[in-house]
Amino acid sequence: MGSEYYNVLGIPFDATPEEVRAAYFEAARRLHPDANPDPVARETFLNVQQAYEVLRHEQRRAEYDAGLPPQVRARAAVSLSAKFSRSGIPLMDESQLFYVLLDITCTAEPDPTRIPPAALCVVLDRSTSMQGQRLDMVRENILKMLGKLRPQDVFALVTFSDRAEVLIPPTRVANLGRVDALLLSIQPGGSTEIYRGMQLGTDLLRRCDARMSRYMVFMTDGHTYGDEEPTLALARDAAEEGILIHVLGIGHEWNDKFLDQITAISGGTTTFVTSNTDLQLFVEQKLNAIEVLYARGLQLHYQTSEDVSLQGAFRVRPDVAALPIDEPIPLGNLHHGKSVSVLLEFLVPPLPGGKQVVELARGAIRMDVPTMTIPKTRILFEFKRPVQLVVERETPPRSIIDAMSRLTLYRIQDKARAEVEKGNLTQATRHLHHLATHLLAKGERELAHTVLMEAEHIQQTQHFSQEGDKRIKYGTRGLLLLPSPEQKR
Numbered sequence: 001m002g003s004e005y006y007n008v009l010g011i012p013f014d015a016t017p018e019e020v021r022a023a024y025f026e027a028a029r030r031l032h033p034d035a036n037p038d039p040v041a042r043e044t045f046l047n048v049q050q051a052y053e054v055l056r057h058e059q060r061r062a063e064y065d066a067g068l069p070p071q072v073r074a075r076a077a078v079s080l081s082a083k084f085s086r087s088g089i090p091l092m093d094e095s096q097l098f099y100v101l102l103d104i105t106c107t108a109e110p111d112p113t114r115i116p117p118a119a120l121c122v123v124l125d126r127s128t129s130m131q132g133q134r135l136d137m138v139r140e141n142i143l144k145m146l147g148k149l150r151p152q153d154v155f156a157l158v159t160f161s162d163r164a165e166v167l168i169p170p171t172r173v174a175n176l177g178r179v180d181a182l183l184l185s186i187q188p189g190g191s192t193e194i195y196r197g198m199q200l201g202t203d204l205l206r207r208c209d210a211r212m213s214r215y216m217v218f219m220t221d222g223h224t225y226g227d228e229e230p231t232l233a234l235a236r237d238a239a240e241e242g243i244l245i246h247v248l249g250i251g252h253e254w255n256d257k258f259l260d261q262i263t264a265i266s267g268g269t270t271t272f273v274t275s276n277t278d279l280q281l282f283v284e285q286k287l288n289a290i291e292v293l294y295a296r297g298l299q300l301h302y303q304t305s306e307d308v309s310l311q312g313a314f315r316v317r318p319d320v321a322a323l324p325i326d327e328p329i330p331l332g333n334l335h336h337g338k339s340v341s342v343l344l345e346f347l348v349p350p351l352p353g354g355k356q357v358v359e360l361a362r363g364a365i366r367m368d369v370p371t372m373t374i375p376k377t378r379i380l381f382e383f384k385r386p387v388q389l390v391v392e393r394e395t396p397p398r399s400i401i402d403a404m405s406r407l408t409l410y411r412i413q414d415k416a417r418a419e420v421e422k423g424n425l426t427q428a429t430r431h432l433h434h435l436a437t438h439l440l441a442k443g444e445r446e447l448a449h450t451v452l453m454e455a456e457h458i459q460q461t462q463h464f465s466q467e468g469d470k471r472i473k474y475g476t477r478g479l480l481l482l483p484s485p486e487q488k489r
Contacts (some may be wrong), residue, residue, distance in 0.1 A: 005051035008044075012377045013065075013072060017056065024052040027296065030138045053102055069373070076369050077108035078295065078334065078378045083397045085404070088388035089358045093350045097311070100344045101400050104365055106294045110336035114371045118215065118290045119154040119170060119208040120145065123201035124186070125220035125250075127161040131188035134250055138219055139183040145217070149173045149289035156204045157182070160197030161190030170204055179324040191244065192220060195227035195234065198245075198262075198313055202238050211370050213293045213333070214243045217286075220259075221250040228258055232265065239266040239330060242297045242368060246286060249274050252467035256474075264324050267298065267332035272474040274467075285319070295367040295377075298331035298340060302363035307349040310361070314410075316403055317341035320480045322410075334367065341482060343403045351387060359384040403482060410476045413451075417473075420464060435476070447475045 006013055009023040032034065054060050083098035096414045122142055124134070149155060151174035157167040167182055184476035198218060205214045216238070224231070235245060245266040247259045250273045271282050304310055313323040315331060317339055323329050334340050344437070346360050360383040368375045396404075412435040421429035432455040439448035454468035 192222035194224035267330035299328040305359040312345040322421040
């Protein structure tokens with residue numbers, strides 16, 4: 001006997017009765033013959049019903065569990081720790097911010113024989129604006145991506161402009177022919193329609209075994225018009241299916257807000273590419289990580305208590321991303337021996353007298369571990385702090401101080417952007433000068449110079465330049481990156 005019932009319902013071995021019931025009703029909504037006439041869906045629905053009938057009864061579930069092999073009961077090799085900005089929450093009659101730095105760490109060493117193959121689909125914008133040096137740079141780095149993959153991994157290539165086509169269908173790397181000749185055959189032309197490229201890339205990855213780690217690397221240098229909403233809906237569907245999307249914005253004319261939304265939904269990253277060096281760095285960092293994947297599709301499911309609200313969430317390791325705070329929060333993937341670190345910013349309301357404990361949030365980190373018999377697993381958490389009647393001077397943990405100070409810089413540029421949009425140029429310039437001062441103090445001279453030049457540009461033109469805006473946004477966002485424990489040593 002295997003562990004089919006848990007996998008059919010898509011739940012962890014320690015799922016509560018409420019989670020069993022919720023998983024059943026969700027599956028029934030999608031698969032019931034009245035809603036889905038597909039014969040395969042009907043067969044799957046019958047399996048779901050059988051699993052539910054066993055797992056919803058305490059005695060029948062216990063008997064079923066007793067017959068499962070020991071490895072089913074194995075826990076994921078993942079630890080969860082939290083650092084708080086204060087040991088307690090001061091009793092105050094006004095709202096206050098409170099920070100939690102969450103570290104999710106894989107404690108397992110990689111076993112190459114158990115790491116599943118990866119499927120990588122590159123989706124390349126070949127619109128007219130990509131001609132010349134940009135396309136040459138991309139061709140060179142696609143070849144470098146292939147050099148990072150293993151023979152058993154799968155590679156696919158899609159090109160798009162106002163239509164999309166498959167240049168390389170999903171193919172084992174060991175079976176690929178002369179890719180360089182195919183890359184040279186790409187001819188730029190047409191406009192940019194992002195949905196077409198992303199849809200075809202997603203369809204190709206869906207054909208790959210769902211147990212594989214599936215990645216899309218989406219490269220574009222332009223805007224898309226009219227297809228933003230279906231593209232975001234597609235990104236949500238892809239995320240639900242465990243497809244992680246990285247976006248490379250080439251040059252300075254692409255829509256950063258829109259592409260940031262796409263990567264935030266999937267748990268991926270947006271990279272601002274201004275040179276071949278930027279592309280090479282992406283290849284080195286992201287493609288090396290594919291080989292040591294432990295868990296994919298990490299999500300933070302949470303509920304805040306009372307009037308506490310989550311104001312912001314930022315991934316600060318292994319790479320930086322401003323995360324959506326809609327529940328659940330996508331966190332990306334976890335690799336062997338590495339950590340995913342997230343800075344959470346809570347707003348605590350005025351506290352009444354007699355209050356002893358504030359529960360900030362409770363929930364679970366959910367993930368999919370391909371090498372486990374039951375891939376779906378989770379780690380529960382509860383963040384709460386005692387109320388301090390007497391406020392004493394206290395130094396937060398160093399990692400919290402670092403994360404909060406870096407977040408401040410990112411927020412300053414965000415405020416400058418907002419002021420420009422409202423036409424408050426004097427206030428925007430003041431924010432940028434303040435930002436430049438902090439950057440100089442941190443030794444970030446080049447970025448500080450960019451900020452000061454942009455402040456002058458705003459005074460002259462009443463708006464950010466496209467390039468300066470992105471350099472400041474992604475430059476300050478990059479400062480949020482916290483060093484890993486290995487780097488600290």
